[in-house]
Amino acid sequence: KAGVTQTPRYLIKTRGQQVTLSCSPISGHRSVSWYQQTPGQGLQFLFEYFSETQRNKGNFPGRFSGRQFSNSRSEMNVSTLELGDSALYLCASSLGSGSYEQYFGPGTRLTVT
Amino acid sequence: AQKVTQAQTEISVVEKEDVTLDCVYETRDTTYYLFWYKQPPSGELVFLIRRNSFDEQNEISGRYSWNFQKSTSSFNFTITASQVVDSAVYFCALRPMNRDDKIIFGKGTRLHILP
Numbered sequence: 001k002a003g004v005t006q007t008p009r010y011l012i013k014t015r016g017q018q019v020t021l022s023c024s025p026i027s028g029h030r031s032v033s034w035y036q037q038t039p040g041q042g043l044q045f046l047f048e049y050f051s052e053t054q055r056n057k058g059n060f061p062g063r064f065s066g067r068q069f070s071n072s073r074s075e076m077n078v079s080t081l082e083l084g085d086s087a088l089y090l091c092a093s094s095l096g097s098g099s100y101e102q103y104f105g106p107g108t109r110l111t112v113t
Numbered sequence: 114a115q116k117v118t119q120a121q122t123e124i125s126v127v128e129k130e131d132v133t134l135d136c137v138y139e140t141r142d143t144t145y146y147l148f149w150y151k152q153p154p155s156g157e158l159v160f161l162i163r164r165n166s167f168d169e170q171n172e173i174s175g176r177y178s179w180n181f182q183k184s185t186s187s188f189n190f191t192i193t194a195s196q197v198v199d200s201a202v203y204f205c206a207l208r209p210m211n212r213d214d215k216i217i218f219g220k221g222t223r224l225h226i227l228p
């Protein structure tokens with residue numbers, strides 16, 4: 001069974017630009033969560049989608065948004081990039097929401113210059 | 114408020130030694146899940162264990178064991194006879210069981226196993 005895939009793996013953007021990251025969950029998984037990982041703040045939850053609906057949202061500004069498609073693939077978008085958005089963005093999929101263990105992708109390393 | 118504290122930022126031990134990673138949590142919920150994840154240098158988090166708050170049985174899986182004590186709000190992780198491949202960052206996490214709320218991760222403990 002293929003794991004969680006994230007594209008692109010690496011990205012360099014300039015301040016003020018916007019970026020879209022993509023995540024394909026494990027086949028059969030309906031829940032996708034996004035996390036931001038930085039050395040200072042650690043792993044921070046961004047949002048969770050289940051069956052195309054946002055179930056939970058972390059404490060991030062409105063510049064961070066996401067969506068999930070009918071095939072469970074998910075995208076997250078960051079608009080008006082700031083230097084502080086430089087991070088590893090991790091996507092995790094699970095069978096359902098809540099108790100299920102999450103399977104993580106390799107992440108997208110975003111650098112904002 | 115919900116919080117997960119991993120007080121050990123970084124630990125170094127010599128191969129074959131046993132090592133325990135501490136995790137202390139705070140929650141107002143009476144039922145919840147606790148998790149441990151491993152993040153090797155490759156970056157991909159790997160699920161290790163999930164524990165329900167009403168199941169305080171300790172668990173052993175090979176060289177790994179977990180000690181859950183609700184009375185002290187701790188969920189510690191022990192690696193016996195450590196190996197170099199155990200070098201990674203380990204995260205403890207908490208999620209409420211009966212309400213929709215996000216998972217909270219601790220800051221992680223970076224474990225170095227020295228040959």
